[in-house]
Amino acid sequence: MTSLLHRTPPPGAAAAGFDRRLVLPLMLGSILNPINSSMIAVTLVPIGIAFGAPPAQTVWLVSALYLATAVGQPVVGRLVDLYGPRRLYLAGTALVGLAGVLGALAPSLAVLVASRVLLGLGTCAAFPAAMYLIRSEARRTGKDSPAGVLTALSVTNQTIAIVGPTLGGLLVGLGGWRTIFTVNIPLSIACLVLGSLRLPRSTPLEAPGRSARGVLSDIDAVGMVLFAATLGAFMTTLMTPRWWWLAIVTVLVGAAFARHELRATTPFLDLRVLATSRPLLATYARQWLGSIVAYAFLYGYTQWLEGTRGFAASGAGLLLLPMSVTSVVVATVSGRRPQIRRKLVVGAVGLVAACTLVLTLGDSSAVWLLVGVAVLAGVPQGLLSLANQNATYHQADPGRMGSAAGLLRTFLYLGAIVASAAVAAAFPRGTTSAGLHGLAWFLVACAVGLLVLVLADRSLSRVGARSAAP
Incomplete structure (x- = not known):
C-alpha cells in the first residue's frame, strides 16, 4: 500500500502543497454534528x-443523536478506509437534509427523536x-503534519459547538424551535454541491486486480x-437505571463482541492492535472524560439558566457567547504549537x-458571575x-x-451519552440549584480523573514534537 488515495490531484492543486480546495467542504461537513x-x-x-x-424525556433528543453517531462513526470510518471519502460524505450529508425536513414537520416528540x-x-x-x-x-x-489544516478543522468544530447555543437561541427567537x-x-445542500465539485473521486484501498467482492469481504x-x-444496551442502561437487567445484557453482548473481533480475519475494531497501543487508548479515555464534562456543562448549565434563573432561550445563548469567544481565541493561539501535553494539562486544570466555580452558583447569582x-x-x-x-x-x-478518527468521535459521544444521563439524574422533575450542584460534584470528579490521566501519560511529551506545519 503506497498511498491512501489513488487519485490525480484536481486541476489547480499544487503538487507540492496541501490542496486548499478541500478545506471548505471538509470544514462545512464536519460542523454538521457539533451544530x-x-x-x-x-x-x-x-x-x-x-x-x-419533562426533562427526563426531552433528554432523549440529545441521547438519540449521540447513540446513532457513537455507533455510526467507526462504522462509517471503516467504510471510508475501504471505499474512500467521497461517496460516504455525499450520502451522509444528503441524509442530514432529509432529517432536517422530518424534524421541521415532526408532529410528536417520538418523531422528533427519530429525526x-x-x-x-x-x-x-x-x-x-x-x-x-x-x-x-x-x-x-x-x-x-498539516498543523494549520488540523487546527482550522478543530477550531471550526469548537466554534460551532460553542456558538451553537447562541445561534440556536437566536433562531428560536426568530422562528420557534x-x-x-x-x-x-x-447546510446539506451546500455540502452536497461543494462535495460534488471538490472532493476527489477515489478508489478502495486494495491490491491491484482485487475484486469488489474482495473489498466487501473486509x-x-x-x-x-x-x-x-x-x-445501545449501555446507553439504555444509563438512561433507565431501573432496568437493572440491561447491565447484564450489556456485559454479555460486549463479551460476544470482543470474542468475535478477536477471532475475525478482518475485524471491525482490531482489539489486539488497539490493546497494544496504549497512547491511543489513553487519548480515547481523555476524549471520553473531557466530553462528559463539556456536554454535561453545556446541557445542564443551559437548562438551569432557563429553568431556574428564568432566562429565555436567546438570553441563555447570549450568556454562553463568552465561552465561544474564549474557546476560539485559545484554540487559535495554541493551535500551531505542536506540543500536546501542555495543552492537555492546562485544559484539565x-x-x-x-466545575468548582459552578458549585458557588445559586438562584440569585450575579450575571457577571x-x-x-x-x-x-x-x-x-x-x-x-x-x-x-x-x-x-x-x-x-x-x-x-x-476508523481511528471515527472511534475518537465515538468516545466523544459516549461521553455525551453519560453526560445526558447525568443531567437527567440531576434534574429528574425540573431544574434546581441543588441539582446543578450535584451535577457539578460529579463533573469535578471527572475533571480530576482527566488531569490524573494526562499527568500519568509520559508519551505525550513526544507527540507532535517534530511536526511541521505545511
Whole structure:
C-alpha cells in the first residue's frame, strides 16, 4: 500500500502543497454534528413545553443523536478506509437534509427523536472523511503534519459547538424551535454541491486486480451489529437505571463482541492492535472524560439558566457567547504549537476550576458571575479537543485513519451519552440549584480523573514534537 488515495490531484492543486480546495467542504461537513449537538441545548425547554414532556424525556433528543453517531462513526470510518471519502460524505450529508425536513414537520416528540437519529447517522461521515483526506494530502506532499489544516478543522468544530447555543437561541427567537431543524436543509445542500465539485473521486484501498467482492469481504458486518447492540444496551442502561437487567445484557453482548473481533480475519475494531497501543487508548479515555464534562456543562448549565434563573432561550445563548469567544481565541493561539501535553494539562486544570466555580452558583447569582463561569469553561474547550484530535492523527495507523478518527468521535459521544444521563439524574422533575450542584460534584470528579490521566501519560511529551506545519 503506497498511498491512501489513488487519485490525480484536481486541476489547480499544487503538487507540492496541501490542496486548499478541500478545506471548505471538509470544514462545512464536519460542523454538521457539533451544530446539531449544541443548538438543541437551548430548545429542550420549549420543546418540552410544546409536547408536554419533562426533562427526563426531552433528554432523549440529545441521547438519540449521540447513540446513532457513537455507533455510526467507526462504522462509517471503516467504510471510508475501504471505499474512500467521497461517496460516504455525499450520502451522509444528503441524509442530514432529509432529517432536517422530518424534524421541521415532526408532529410528536417520538418523531422528533427519530429525526435526531437520522441526523446522527448522517453526520457520521464528514469527520472521518476529513481526517482521511488530511492524512492522504500529507503523504502526497511529503509533509508529516498539516498543523494549520488540523487546527482550522478543530477550531471550526469548537466554534460551532460553542456558538451553537447562541445561534440556536437566536433562531428560536426568530422562528420557534423548529428552525433549528430547518437550518439543516441549506447546510446539506451546500455540502452536497461543494462535495460534488471538490472532493476527489477515489478508489478502495486494495491490491491491484482485487475484486469488489474482495473489498466487501473486509466489512465485518457481525462485528458492527454487535458493537451497535453493546452501545445501545449501555446507553439504555444509563438512561433507565431501573432496568437493572440491561447491565447484564450489556456485559454479555460486549463479551460476544470482543470474542468475535478477536477471532475475525478482518475485524471491525482490531482489539489486539488497539490493546497494544496504549497512547491511543489513553487519548480515547481523555476524549471520553473531557466530553462528559463539556456536554454535561453545556446541557445542564443551559437548562438551569432557563429553568431556574428564568432566562429565555436567546438570553441563555447570549450568556454562553463568552465561552465561544474564549474557546476560539485559545484554540487559535495554541493551535500551531505542536506540543500536546501542555495543552492537555492546562485544559484539565481549567475544567477542574470551572466545575468548582459552578458549585458557588445559586438562584440569585450575579450575571457577571454567570459570564465568568462561561469564560473559564471556554479555556479547556479550546485546548482539549484540539490536543486529542492531533494526538490521534499522530498515534493512529495511517491505513486505518478513518476508523481511528471515527472511534475518537465515538468516545466523544459516549461521553455525551453519560453526560445526558447525568443531567437527567440531576434534574429528574425540573431544574434546581441543588441539582446543578450535584451535577457539578460529579463533573469535578471527572475533571480530576482527566488531569490524573494526562499527568500519568509520559508519551505525550513526544507527540507532535517534530511536526511541521505545511
